[in-house]
Amino acid sequence: MDKMQLKALAKINLGLDVLRRREDGYHDVRMIMQTVRIFDRLALVKQDKEGIRVRTNLYYLPANENNLVYKAANLLFEEFDIRGGLSIDLKKYIPVAAGMAGGSSDAAAVLYGLNRMYGLGLSQEQLMERAVKIGADVPYCIMRGTALAEGIGEKLTPLPPMPPCNILVAKPGISVSTKYVYENLHANDLKPEQHPDIDGILDALKKQDLRSMAECLRDGNVLETVTAEAYPVISRLKATMEENGAAVALMSGSGPTVFGIYEDRMQARRAMAAIRKSRLAKQLFLTTPYNNNRRNG
Known part of the structure; x- marks a missing residue:
C-alpha cells in the first residue's frame, strides 16, 4: 500500500474535572471524552526520497518536526527503521487551539495509517502505548467513541455510547x-x-x-x-x-x-x-x- 486517505475526528468533553496539581507539574484529571463527526483530512503517500514532508492548508501551522503529524510519523520511522520517505498532506477543518484535540487526532490518524501502510502489525493497545509519547490526548484519539479519561488523560475506559442527539x-x-x-x-x-x-x-x-x-x-x-x-x-x-x-x-x-x-x-x-x-x-x-x-x- 503506497498511499492512504484518512479522516481525523474531533472530540468534545462531556465533563472535565481536575482533581489536583501533581508535583511534576501535570494535573490529574477525570473527564469524559466524546468523538464527533467534524474531521481533518490527511493523505499519506510513500516517497522514494528519504525524509518526512508535511504540507498543510493553514499557513500558520508548522510543517516540520514541531507538527504532531511529523512527530507521529518519525516515532514509527525510527522505531521500525522504515526506509524511504513519506509525504503528509494535512487539510485542517477542526478548529485550531480550540479544546477539540485536532492536532492529537491528526497524530493518531498518522500512527494508524502508517501501521497499515507498512504492515507493522501493532494492535490498537500497542499504538496507544506509543501515542502517549506524543501527547496525552493521542491515545484517546486512536480509541475514539465515548470514554472516561483519568490520570493525565492517558488512562482510558470505554463507556456506553452517547445517546443520539x-x-x-x-x-x-x-x-x-x-x-x-x-x-x-x-x-x-x-x-x-x-x-x-x-x-x-x-x-x-x-x-x-x-x-x-x-x-x-x-x-x-x-x-x-x-x-x-x-x-x-x-x-x-x-x-x-x-x-x-x-x-x-x-x-x-x-x-x-x-x-x-x-x-x-x-x-x-x-x-x-x-x-x-x-x-x-x-x-x-x-x-x-x-x-x-x-x-x-
Missing part, C-alpha cells in the same frame, strides 16, 4: 493557551461544589438518558472557571445556545469552543442562525456523536 459546535475568533488555563486554575484550592458531577454523567450514559446527562453537564467543565472569566464570549455563546433550545451548553477542553446539545435538529439550526447573526463565533458546525467502531478513513 445533535451537537452545535461554535468556535469564537480567539485562541486559548491550555498552559495559561491550567496555571490559573489553582486546582488544589477548588471547593467541593466546583467539581463537576462526573459520576452523574456516567450513570446517565449507562441509562442512555440524554436529558439526565444534560442536567449533569451544567457546570460540567471546571476549566470554565478560568477561561470563561477571561473570555466573556464563552458565556455569551452558552447563553445564546440555551436561549435557542439547547438542553445544555458547555465549553470543551480548555476552550474556547462551546457546544450545545439538541434533541431537535431544527432547533439546532435556528440556534446556528442566531449565533451566525450575532457574530459570536468564527466557525460553526452542526454535527452528531461518533459512536460506532469504524476506524480512521
Whole structure:
C-alpha cells in the first residue's frame, strides 16, 4: 500500500474535572471524552526520497518536526527503521487551539495509517502505548467513541455510547493557551461544589438518558472557571445556545469552543442562525456523536 486517505475526528468533553496539581507539574484529571463527526483530512503517500514532508492548508501551522503529524510519523520511522520517505498532506477543518484535540487526532490518524501502510502489525493497545509519547490526548484519539479519561488523560475506559442527539459546535475568533488555563486554575484550592458531577454523567450514559446527562453537564467543565472569566464570549455563546433550545451548553477542553446539545435538529439550526447573526463565533458546525467502531478513513 503506497498511499492512504484518512479522516481525523474531533472530540468534545462531556465533563472535565481536575482533581489536583501533581508535583511534576501535570494535573490529574477525570473527564469524559466524546468523538464527533467534524474531521481533518490527511493523505499519506510513500516517497522514494528519504525524509518526512508535511504540507498543510493553514499557513500558520508548522510543517516540520514541531507538527504532531511529523512527530507521529518519525516515532514509527525510527522505531521500525522504515526506509524511504513519506509525504503528509494535512487539510485542517477542526478548529485550531480550540479544546477539540485536532492536532492529537491528526497524530493518531498518522500512527494508524502508517501501521497499515507498512504492515507493522501493532494492535490498537500497542499504538496507544506509543501515542502517549506524543501527547496525552493521542491515545484517546486512536480509541475514539465515548470514554472516561483519568490520570493525565492517558488512562482510558470505554463507556456506553452517547445517546443520539445533535451537537452545535461554535468556535469564537480567539485562541486559548491550555498552559495559561491550567496555571490559573489553582486546582488544589477548588471547593467541593466546583467539581463537576462526573459520576452523574456516567450513570446517565449507562441509562442512555440524554436529558439526565444534560442536567449533569451544567457546570460540567471546571476549566470554565478560568477561561470563561477571561473570555466573556464563552458565556455569551452558552447563553445564546440555551436561549435557542439547547438542553445544555458547555465549553470543551480548555476552550474556547462551546457546544450545545439538541434533541431537535431544527432547533439546532435556528440556534446556528442566531449565533451566525450575532457574530459570536468564527466557525460553526452542526454535527452528531461518533459512536460506532469504524476506524480512521
